[in-house]
Amino acid sequence: MSDMLLGIWVIAYRELLRFVQERSRLMSSFAMPLLFLVIFGAGFTRTIGTMTPGVDFVQFIYPGIIAMTVLMNSVMSGLSVVWDREFGFLKEILVAPMGRTGIVLGKAVGSATVAVMQGGVMLLLAPLVGVKVSPLLVVQLVPILIIISMSLSGLGVLVASRMRSQQGFQLIVQLMIMPLIFLSGVFFPVNNVPGWLEAFSKANPLTYGVDAIRQLFLAGSTDVTGVTIFGHTMTVLQDVAIVACFGTILLLLAAWSFGKQE
Amino acid sequence: MNIIEVEQLSRDFGQLKAVESVSFDVPQGELFAFLGPNGAGKTTTINMLCTLLKPTGGRATVNGYDVATQRKEVRNSIGLVFQDPTLDEYLTAEQNLRFHAYAYRVPRDETEKRISELMALVELSDRRKSRVRTFSGGMKRRLEIARGLLHHPRVLFLDEPTLGLDPQTRRHIWDHILQLRQQHGLTIFLTTHYMDEAEVADRIGIIDHGHLIALDTPDRLKDGLGGDVVTLEARDNVAAAAELREKYGVEPVIKDGSISFAVSKGETFLPRLCGSFESPLISIGVHRPTLDDVFLKQTGHAIREQEADPMASARMMHRGGGH
Numbered sequence: 308m309s310d311m312l313l314g315i316w317v318i319a320y321r322e323l324l325r326f327v328q329e330r331s332r333l334m335s336s337f338a339m340p341l342l343f344l345v346i347f348g349a350g351f352t353r354t355i356g357t358m359t360p361g362v363d364f365v366q367f368i369y370p371g372i373i374a375m376t377v378l379m380n381s382v383m384s385g386l387s388v389v390w391d392r393e394f395g396f397l398k399e400i401l402v403a404p405m406g407r408t409g410i411v412l413g414k415a416v417g418s419a420t421v422a423v424m425q426g427g428v429m430l431l432l433a434p435l436v437g438v439k440v441s442p443l444l445v446v447q448l449v450p451i452l453i454i455i456s457m458s459l460s461g462l463g464v465l466v467a468s469r470m471r472s473q474q475g476f477q478l479i480v481q482l483m484i485m486p487l488i489f490l491s492g493v494f495f496p497v498n499n500v501p502g503w504l505e506a507f508s509k510a511n512p513l514t515y516g517v518d519a520i521r522q523l524f525l526a527g528s529t530d531v532t533g534v535t536i537f538g539h540t541m542t543v544l545q546d547v548a549i550v551a552c553f554g555t556i557l558l559l560l561a562a563w564s565f566g567k568q569e
Numbered sequence: 570m571n572i573i574e575v576e577q578l579s580r581d582f583g584q585l586k587a588v589e590s591v592s593f594d595v596p597q598g599e600l601f602a603f604l605g606p607n608g609a610g611k612t613t614t615i616n617m618l619c620t621l622l623k624p625t626g627g628r629a630t631v632n633g634y635d636v637a638t639q640r641k642e643v644r645n646s647i648g649l650v651f652q653d654p655t656l657d658e659y660l661t662a663e664q665n666l667r668f669h670a671y672a673y674r675v676p677r678d679e680t681e682k683r684i685s686e687l688m689a690l691v692e693l694s695d696r697r698k699s700r701v702r703t704f705s706g707g708m709k710r711r712l713e714i715a716r717g718l719l720h721h722p723r724v725l726f727l728d729e730p731t732l733g734l735d736p737q738t739r740r741h742i743w744d745h746i747l748q749l750r751q752q753h754g755l756t757i758f759l760t761t762h763y764m765d766e767a768e769v770a771d772r773i774g775i776i777d778h779g780h781l782i783a784l785d786t787p788d789r790l791k792d793g794l795g796g797d798v799v800t801l802e803a804r805d806n807v808a809a810a811a812e813l814r815e816k817y818g819v820e821p822v823i824k825d826g827s828i829s830f831a832v833s834k835g836e837t838f839l840p841r842l843c844g845s846f847e848s849p850l851i852s853i854g855v856h857r858p859t860l861d862d863v864f865l866k867q868t869g870h871a872i873r874e875q876e877a878d879p880m881a882s883a884r885m886m887h888r889g890g891g892h
Contacts, residue, residue, distance in 0.1 A: 310641070317671045325659060395655040402619060403672040404644040 314409020315416055318400070322387065322417025336421070337428050340376040344369065344429075344436060347494075362525055369438045370521040371493030373429050373448075374455065377422040378487065378513060381456045382480055384418035385463025388565075389476045407566035411464050415457040415558060422456035423449055438524070447523050451547055455516040458554020465561040491517050498535055509536060512553040519546035572597040572632055572724055572756045573618065579626030580613050587613040589779040590627065595758060595772075597723070600750055602770035603760040604860065610779040611760035612652065615728050618758070619649055632723045645673065648717030648725040652732055654709050658702035662693060662712055665701060666719055673720035687715035691745055707738035714745060725749065727759040731766065743769075764860040773860070777868045791858040797835030798862045799842075801853040802827045809848040817842070822865065829865070831858065 326332060347368055355364040391397035400410060426448060433440045463480070470476040490504070491497075491513040497505060508514050514534060522532045522543050533540040541549075573595040580588045588610040595601045603611045616622035618631055620640040629636045632646035656665050663684055670680040688694045691711035701709060710730060717725055730746065731739040747769065749755060759770070767773050768787050775783040775790075783790060803809035810821040810828050817838075819830040832838040835855035843853070 313672070313674070317668065320671065321657070321660075321668055324664060325657070328659060391657075394658065395651070395653050396657045397655075398621070398651060399655040399657075399669070400672075402621060402644055402649055403669075404641045404674075405672055 310404075310406040311409035311412065314405035314407075315413040317403075317405065318410050318413025319417040319420065322384070322414065323420060325387070326417075326421055336376075336380055336425060339379070340372050340425070340429055341432065343375070344372050344432075347372070363437075365436050366438055366525065367496075367521075368494065369433065369436065370524045371491075371517050373426055373452075374491070374513065374517040374520050375488055375493050376425055376429065377452055377456050378459050378516075379484060380422055380425065381415075381418045381459035382463040382466075382484060384414055384421075384460045385465075385467030385480070386473060386476055388414065388464055388467035389470050389473050392471065393473065408562040411461070411558060411562040411565050414464050415460040418460040418463075419453045419456040422452050426452045444523055447543075448520065451516070451519050451523075451543075454547055454551050454554060455513075458512070458516075458550055458557055461554055461557030461559075461561045465557060465564055468561060468564040468567075487511060487513050490514070492521075492534070493517055496532075498533075509534065512550055515541065515546040515549040519543045519550070522546070570597050571595060572599075573601075573630070573758065575614075575618075575627070575629040577627035578614065578617060578624055578629050580610075580617060580622060581625045586779050588617070591776070591779075591781045592627075593774055593781060593784055595724075595756060597756055598754055599771045600757045600769070601759070602767040602773045603758070603776055604762065604764070604767040604773050604864070605760075605776035606762055609776045611762075611776060612728055613779075614776070615726055615758070615760060618643075619647055619726055620644055645720070646723045648720065648722035650710070650713045650717050650725070650727045650730055652729045654706075654713065656701045656709055656713060656716075659700060661698050661700050662688070662704075663697045665712065666716055669716050669719050675720050683719055687718055690718075690748070691715045705738075707734050707741060710734065710738075710742055711745060714742075714749075718749070723754070724756045724758055727757065729760055729762070731761070731763070739766075764864070767860055775864060775867060777864075782867045783863065787860065790860065790863045794858045794862055794866055795831040796833035796858075797838075797855050798829055798831055798858045799835060799838065799853070799855050800827055800829045802851040804849040804851060809846075809850070812846065812848050816845070822869070824865065824870075829862070831862070831866070 344365075347364075351364045351368070357363050388397065391400065430440050430445060430448070462483070466479055466483075467476055470479070490508045490511045492508060497508040497514055500508070518532060518534045518541060525532055533542075534546070535541070571594040573593075575594070576592050577590045578588060578592070579586070579590055591610075591614060603614065605611050613622065617624050618629055618636055620636050620643050623637060631643045634642040634646065636643050657668070660668070666684045666687070667680065670684070675683065685694070688697055691714055693708060693712060693715070696704070696708065701712065704712065714725075714727075714730070727746065731742050734742065743766070746757065746759070750757060759766075761767055770787065772784065772786050773790060774781055783793075785793070801809070806823050806826065806828055810823055813819050813821045813828070813830065817832075819832060821828045821830040839853065839855055843850075
């Protein structure tokens with residue numbers, strides 16, 4: 308087994324072990340998106356009603372909530388790096404004969420696995436709020452969730468590689484997560500907002516993640532899906548490609564930054 | 570065969586020279602102790618030897634591998650127990666060991682056997698499935714020793730293995746360390762600022778302010794003082810020291826209101842001194858030299874006086890964090 312594969316497997320193994328053993332984390336990571344869904348759904352559906360023929364607000368926001376859940380969890384996976392540094396376990400990881408890149412990728416794989424499980428729970432709940440899910444959709448969704456999650460955990464580890472306290476990490480992450488979510492089209496279609504807001508949204512890589520998931524859910528409703536750039540409407544594959552490029556850069560940066568610490 | 574070879578090893582942190590041109594060798598199978606006060610450069614040296622810190626000068630090899638260029642091979646050759654705990658407290662004891670076994674490529678069919686053996690060695694078999702956060706400080710340290718041995722390293726590094734533990738637990742940890750010494754071919758490299766702990770080592774390196782100032786067996790270090798140590802207190806220590814130097818040709822050191830010096834035969838020297846000494850004396854005593862005396866002689870100060878170092882106590886309170 309190569310060094311990098313070993314690192315990926317060992318670190319991912321521990322991430323998952325920790326995830327299933329910490330009941331509070333397990334609960335909160337499933338409860339949060341549910342809460343969002345119920346509150347936003349109940350709160351806005353009456354007011355906003357139908358967005359486009361056949362698509363009400365819950366159906367519109369549902370794919371966005373999935374993307375948001377994945378985003379929060381993936382970025383937060385960096386927290387365990389800071390946690391390990393504070394409690395010393397990072398030293399055990401750093402002196403082990405494993406490559407640094409493998410360690411970073413292991414974090415990403417671990418958080419992607421968690422993201423897929425969360426996505427699964429969200430999909431199980433979909434019929435309860437009136438969103439239709441087909442087996443084909445599930446199959447298509449899994450790789451997209453993996454790519455989004457791995458990309459964003461790169462962001463989490465990148466921030467974490469330089470932070471010494473959990474409070475500091477959480478502060479920085481909150482500052483990043485909020486604009487990322489609000490400018491990503493989770494809550495409104497980005498094609499039909501003021502120009503400056505549109506510019507920000509279209510520069511936000513998460514926008515394309517949200518759009519990819521939404522296109523799969525709302526196949527054909529192009530009024531609210533399909534981000535357009537310079538007149539070109541993005542397809543699912545193009546959306547995913549943008550997220551993957553962005554993710555590769557983040558993971559490379561994270562591995563570089565993580566490897567530099569002594 | 571020398572399992573550790575260190576040549577002119579140095580490490581600077583900006584202006585601060587934490588370790589300066591330290592050279593020594595450790596033969597295979599030795600119990601080697603690095604003795605020095607907090608901040609002397611012990612941990613910095615260990616961190617360089619275990620590839621956590623790059624040297625700024627000189628070179629070192631562990632198990633024949635260069636610590637700067639063959640880091641992976643070095644890491645495979647060593648087991649480590651740090652000053653501060655490095656366990657995942659939310660996992661169980663055996664989960665921590667298993668993580669280590671995977672990370673160090675312990676063969677799968679051997680992993681469970683070794684975990685059982687090592688848990689028995691450090692007397693934690695009954696706590697195998699307990700989460701580490703329920704462990705006491707001594708139990709954590711023992712678990713870390715077990716973990717450090719899991720991949721059959723050639724050298725086990727123990728950085729202040731008994732720091733922050735009560736005397737009874739300290740003794741317990743030492744029983745384990747001495748037991749390990751019986752193991753064939755295992756070299757143990759430990760740092761300590763406790764004189765009595767260094768005493769059991771095969772050889773001791775004394776380090777102070779980043780310099781290695783003495784290196785020998787405990788007996789020879791003590792013999793090097795020139796016999797027994799006489800401690801006396803006079804009404805006027807300065808005058809008494811001058812008289813000692815003049816009349817008896819010894820080298821007295823004044824420290825904490827008393828004078829100490831070494832003489833070859835303490836028992837016969839004392840009556841001679843009392844018969845002819847002119848400065849008024851308050852008390853006088855003679856003892857076999859200890860490593861404390863060696864340290865005092867070599868550095869001009871006692872090892873204990875630097876323990877009130879505020880940085881060290883701050884680190885003890887907040888275990889973890891810094892590197």
